Amino acid sequence: MSLEELLPSNHGESRFYAIAIRSALVISTLLVGLAIPFFGLVMSLIGSFLTMLITLILPPACFLSILRAKVTPTQVTICIFIIAVGAICSAIGTYSALSKIIEKLNT
Incomplete structure (x- = not known):
């Protein structure tokens, strides 16, 4: 959507460019997925680390930091x-994602 918003709003041509941008993003994602042999494990590693950080660790830490005196x-x-x-x-x-990645690398 960010790339599509940069395009000028010519009604006829903007639809073509939007389809081209979306198709290019899907194809590039497919190529990355095919190029990295254990792409799912890398995504698992990133997800397990960052998802927990963003959803469970940072919100209460920010809450305690912002409302320090009133908590x-x-x-x-x-x-x-x-x-x-x-x-x-x-x-x-x-740990689980890293151990599976190391196991895949050793085989």
């Missing part, structure tokens, strides 16, 4: 618990 002890405990669960899940997922 109750119960809220601090809950936030620390959520951060700990996120860190543990991220570590397990990252």
